[in-house]
Amino acid sequence: MNYDIQPSSSTPIFRQIIDQVKRFIASGQLSSGDTLPSVRTVALHHAINPMTVSKAYNMLEIEGVLVRMRGVGMVVAERRNTAKDKTNLAMPAMLNAARVIQQLGMEKAQALKLFEQALKTIEIESKRDAKSNAD
DSSP states (O other): OOOOOOTTSSSOHHHHHHHHHHHHHHHTSSOTTOBOOOHHHHHHHHTOOHHHHHHHHHHHHHTTSEEEETTTEEEEOSOOOOHHHHHHHHHHHHHHHHHHHHHHTOOHHHHHHHHHHHHHHHHHHHHHHHHHHHO
16 A cells, blocks of 8 residues: 655645545555554655654544554554445545636536546556556
C-alpha cells in the first residue's frame, strides 16, 4: 500500500493520509486486520515529517478506523464496508468538482465527458505505475 501524497495540494498532508486510508478501506483494498505501513516507513518514503503521519494515524484511531496493536502497529479496525461509506467519502470531492464546473459555466454533458476522460487518465496512470513497479 502506498499513499499518493501531494505536497503542493491545499489539503494538509495528514488529511490526505486520513482520506486515503478511509478510501482504501471503503474500496476493499484494506480489510479488517490489515496492518498499515509504519509511521517511519511512510515518512521516509514520502520525505515528510513523522509527526504528520503519526497525527493522521492517531486521528484515525480516535475515529475507530484503526486500532493500535502492541508489537504490530496500526491495524484496520473491525468494520463493515457499505456502499454508503463509499458515497460519503466521494461526495465532498464530487461537490467540489461540481462547483468548479458550475463556476466555469460548463454544460452538464461537457462536464460528464470531462469526468470520463479524467477516469481514463487515472486508469492509464495506474497501469503505467503498476508496470514501472513490476520492472
